[in-house]
Amino acid sequence: xxxxxxxxxxxTGAASGIGRAAARLFAAEGAKVxxxxxxxxxxxxxxxxxxxxxxxxxxxxDEARWQSVVxxxxxxxxxxxxxxxxxxxxxxxxxxxxxxxxxxxxxxxWRKVNRVNxxxxxxxxxxxxxxxxxxxxxxxxxxxxxxxxGWPTRTAYGASKxxxxxxxxxxxxxxxxxxxxxxxxxxxxxPIDTPMINPPGGKPLAGGDGQAGADHVPIKRYGDPMExxxxxxxxxxxxxxxxxGAGLNVDGGIxxxxxx
Amino acid sequence: MDxxxxxxxxxVVTPSKRLExxxxxxTGAASGIGAATVALFLREGAKVxxxxxxxxxxxLLSAGSARAIAVRHDVASExxxxxxxxxxxxxxxxxxxxxxxxxxxxxxxxxxxxxxIENVSVDDFRxxxxxxxxxxxxxxKQAIPVMAASGGGSIxxxxxxxxxxxVPGAVSYGASKxxxxxxxxxIALHCAKASQNIRCNSVxxxxxxxxxxxxxxxxxxxxxxxxPHVPMRRYGEPDExxxxxxxxxxxxxxxxxxxxxxxxxxxxxx
Numbered sequence: 001x002x003x004x005x006x007x008x009x010x011x012t013g014a015a016s017g018i019g020r021a022a023a024r025l026f027a028a029e030g031a032k033v034x035x036x037x038x039x040x041x042x043x044x045x046x047x048x049x050x051x052x053x054x055x056x057x058x059x060x061x062d063e064a065r066w067q068s069v070v071x072x073x074x075x076x077x078x079x080x081x082x083x084x085x086x087x088x089x090x091x092x093x094x095x096x097x098x099x100x101x102x103x104x105x106x107x108x109x110w111r112k113v114n115r116v117n118x119x120x121x122x123x124x125x126x127x128x129x130x131x132x133x134x135x136x137x138x139x140x141x142x143x144x145x146x147x148x149x150g151w152p153t154r155t156a157y158g159a160s161k162x163x164x165x166x167x168x169x170x171x172x173x174x175x176x177x178x179x180x181x182x183x184x185x186x187x188x189x190x191p192i193d194t195p196m197i198n199p200p201g202g203k204p205l206a207g208g209d210g211q212a213g214a215d216h217v218p219i220k221r222y223g224d225p226m227e228x229x230x231x232x233x234x235x236x237x238x239x240x241x242x243x244x245g246a247g248l249n250v251d252g253g254i255x256x257x258x259x260x
Numbered sequence: 261m262d263x264x265x266x267x268x269x270x271x272v273v274t275p276s277k278r279l280e281x282x283x284x285x286x287t288g289a290a291s292g293i294g295a296a297t298v299a300l301f302l303r304e305g306a307k308v309x310x311x312x313x314x315x316x317x318x319x320l321l322s323a324g325s326a327r328a329i330a331v332r333h334d335v336a337s338e339x340x341x342x343x344x345x346x347x348x349x350x351x352x353x354x355x356x357x358x359x360x361x362x363x364x365x366x367x368x369x370x371x372x373x374x375x376x377i378e379n380v381s382v383d384d385f386r387x388x389x390x391x392x393x394x395x396x397x398x399x400x401k402q403a404i405p406v407m408a409a410s411g412g413g414s415i416x417x418x419x420x421x422x423x424x425x426x427v428p429g430a431v432s433y434g435a436s437k438x439x440x441x442x443x444x445x446x447i448a449l450h451c452a453k454a455s456q457n458i459r460c461n462s463v464x465x466x467x468x469x470x471x472x473x474x475x476x477x478x479x480x481x482x483x484x485x486x487x488p489h490v491p492m493r494r495y496g497e498p499d500e501x502x503x504x505x506x507x508x509x510x511x512x513x514x515x516x517x518x519x520x521x522x523x524x525x526x527x528x529x530x
Binding site: 002003024025028029038078121150169170172173175176179190218219220222223224226227230233234239240242243244245246248250251252253254255256257 | 464512522
């Protein structure tokens with residue numbers, strides 16, 4: 001029996017990176033996947049993710065759209081068991097990206113990054129809790145090692161990911177203490193080889209093999225998106241039945257050391 | 261097994277046996293989290309060296325009797341650790357997983373008495389550190405070269421929520437579990453630096469229905485909950501910790517090292 005047989009999962013940020021890997025993995029493990037993204041899905045998405053998965057366009061900062069995504073997911077699959085809040089931006093990609101250093105950061109970029117990462121996660125949790133509180137469910141949010149470490153060039157990103165981690169704990173307590181069988185946890189990835197840190201058309205990671213330049217990672221390589229999707233599978237599955245409010249580092253050991 | 265294999269893009273689904281062909285040592289296997297871990301690992305196809313200073317029930321190993329041996333083992337003894345590693349190497353040809361479950365909360369078990377800072381004796385303090393900290397340290401020390409020679413592996417140490425928050429009635433236990441948590445990070449970085457392909461993580465359980473914790477659970481509260489201070493309003497089961505240990509021991513966690521995973525019904529979030 002597959003690990004998510006009969007479950008329905010909404011996965012945001014599912015067009016690429018960790019969200020896409022999670023969509024593939026969750027579908028392969030038996031879940032009915034509702035993938036969403038602001039970017040449109042490429043032509044291979046359905047074939048890549050698997051039969052039975054559907055893709056919906058979604059801006060996670062749009063409150064009204066969350067209601068219709070939940071309604072469409074329920075209509076498509078008959079309920080919602082899992083939400084993965086994978087949609088996120090770091091605000092630094094592209095030549096025109098405004099700086100985030102503390103002496104120059106503007107409110108526009110601060111708000112933009114926090115809207116997607118923090119508000120998007122808040123809206124997602126708020127939208128699915130009513131749908132999960134009877135039958136139970138699991139929410140997995142993507143925080144980051146940036147929530148635990150100072151990152152002078154990505155201040156908005158770090159603050160937004162710290163907000164995600166803290167909010168995860170509050171959602172976990174709220175649901176459990178309300179007597180609802182809903183768990184909420186976060187993963188804290190380190191550098192993962194996704195379009196966020198390795199944008200298409202941008203400067204490739206040093207060495208061109210996606211691995212060089214990872215000297216700051218104790219295990220000396222970037223993570224594969226599937227290596228984050230698998231911990232998300234564990235946290236979303238019934239195997240994690242006594243885990244809620246937890247943050248799990250998936251970072252090749254970075255959190256265990258300071259920058260050197 | 262070959263840990264150097266890149267992730268197969270086409271092999272997304274979890275293998276039906278998540279530890280097929282792996283050799284695992286599990287200490288503290290006679291009861292509680294250790295026993296649940298042995299049972300789960302056997303179901304997942306592992307070959308298991310189950311150790312404990314106490315006798316291990318034959319029924320525990322019968323699920324995979326051709327793939328399990330029991331070894332009497334005081335984890336505080338480096339000589340006995342060498343013996344356990346020899347059994348793993350000779351009976352099963354290598355080592356892929358080490359789970360350090362053996363632990364005590366007081367020298368004699370039971371409800372901690374006189375274990376607060378004003379009353380704890382040096383002997384009691386040392387007795388708890390000897391099992392929980394020295395036992396974990398010796399296991400990792402002895403296992404790493406064997407794992408490295410096998411191509412790598414995964415170590416899971418059982419820390420505790422008590423290693424993070426104050427436990428005024430059990431200072432020895434709290435200090436020991438903080439040490440386990442901390443040494444886990446040093447081991448993870450050491451193995452990473454040495455390119456040994458060995459990961460090292462901890463699970464940090466809250467209150468779990470084990471023989472060790474049973475004397476502390478008390479009577480249900482007026483609302484019928486056994487654990488009103490825990491967000492999930494209950495204590496956990498050993499199987500629920502074993503599932504987290506399996507996650508950290510398996511290829512589900514290949515980019516996870518130096519991490520700790522709370523298995524506590526939300527208690528650390530309070």
